Amino acid sequence: MNKTFVSNLPLATAAISAACDKALLAAAYAGRDQVVKNLTGSRSGKRYRVPGEQTYYTASAPGEYPAVPTGDLRGSYRALLVKPGEAQVGSDEDHALPLEKKPPSQGGREHLKPSLEQAKPRMLAELAKRWF
Secondary structure: OOOOOOOOHHHHHHHHHHHHHHHHHHHHHHHHHHHHHHHOOOOOEEEEOOOOOOOEEEEEOOOOOOOOOHHHHHEEEEEEEEEEOOOEEOOOOHHHHHHHHOOOOHHHOHHHHHHHHHHHHHHHHHOOOOOO
């Protein structure tokens, strides 16, 4: 009696990898949603005219999340799978990184790091929901 062994390891590995990537992407979207939420609402800084418009907006004061007069920054944040096993939340707006990195006295408004810190419980819940 001849018996043949067939390994399902490649299929199982691919399925696990795909499930992990879906979980990572769901966690990244949870982080992105928090960033967008924090970039919404009124601020308490100085009042300025929206560039190229007839309307005004209130800028952010030091320590607040950046004001978003045109919505470009808020709309630029994306969650994406960079490569298998690695997800990322980021913006393609040129001024997003300087806003995050500069000190408040130089016009910086850290927003990504605190938003992701706020979203950490939800991000972990997304991972746990899909992995366990």
